[in-house]
Amino acid sequence: DPDSGENGRLLYSLVNHQSNEFDIDENTGQVFTVSVAGKAGTFYLEVQATDQGTSRLTARTTVNVTVDPSSSNNIVVVVLNEMINIVERNIVEVKRVLEDKLAWNVYIVDVYSDESERKARSSTDATCVKIIAFDEANQEVPAEDVKRKLREQKSNIEIELEKIFSRPVTTSIEEAPADSASPELIATIVLSVLLACSLIGFLVYVAFTIKRKRKQEQQYLIKQRAEIAEGIDNPWASDKNGSVKSLEKLEHINN
Incomplete structure (x- = not known):
């Protein structure tokens, strides 16, 4: 996250994860195995990143982990x-x-x-x-x-x-x-390789999403301030329904 301070600190978590095969380091986002003995197949893990700003923003992605029989x-x-x-x-x-x-x-x-x-x-x-x-x-x-x-x-x-x-x-x-x-079931997910690509892409996505949301919020606030300023500077300005915005200024002018 390109933001500074708490806004730039991301915490990671697994969403809707009920089993104990995998866990995640909340600070680095690294996914690792806890217990996959006797199990094989593809596991779909939903990873969530949350910044620590005042109005917390989140982004999610799915990481596919394949556990193969391996000796x-x-x-x-x-x-x-x-x-x-x-x-x-x-x-x-x-x-x-x-x-x-x-x-x-x-x-x-x-x-x-x-x-x-x-x-x-x-x-x-x-x-x-x-x-x-x-x-x-x-x-x-x-x-x-x-x-x-x-x-x-x-x-x-x-x-x-x-x-x-x-x-x-x-x-x-x-x-x-x-x-x-x-031959025993171990995770051949050498996660430093498979997740390196996934997490790099995920981090880029998270940073882009959070930055876009903040930009939209800023644009909305700027637009609101501009409308308020327009109503103050122009007492004859009308809203969408054609009514005068500043009745107080209108009464003052008439007096």
Whole structure:
């Protein structure tokens, strides 16, 4: 958004999104996977951008995300000593920390617990986060390289996670389940590539739409002021029905 200040700050959200396969970073507009294991097909996500001006303006677009069956031997499982429902609520920040410390793009393939889902959400302080890392060329980073980097950055990652969860958090690396190495449904949406084009076009559309709406509002205000000024300067000016606009001035002249 070319405007300055709060008028130029955009917040992004998913509209009418009831499932938990995807989420969006409200500040950057980046869409990412939360859990797509066992799912395939095309998902249609409606993304909304809203500026933070006094009279908030919005624009929407649809992003098509295709999840294909794909095999990968580079899935790494990071275990956090935190309940799954709390991790899910903060998954955007967890992803940000991993990307910052690993210096790679990180995609969340799945978030799960070893215990039954219902019991784990309230009792187990252990949540598994399946990730795949991609380098700047959007190539998968070998799992062993990711594990090595996770070990090197373990203390730094835990310091940042403590800020998110407001208590000490420990991380460990778990071997990926056997089915992770077999054909598994992972998002081949390397979103930094597919959404780069979509979001660039979307941002241009948002900026153009918001700018056009503001221009229309300004033109309307200018027109109103001009009509008011005309009525004051010309007491004989008439409206659309042919009646005199300024009766007070007319009476003053007659007197």
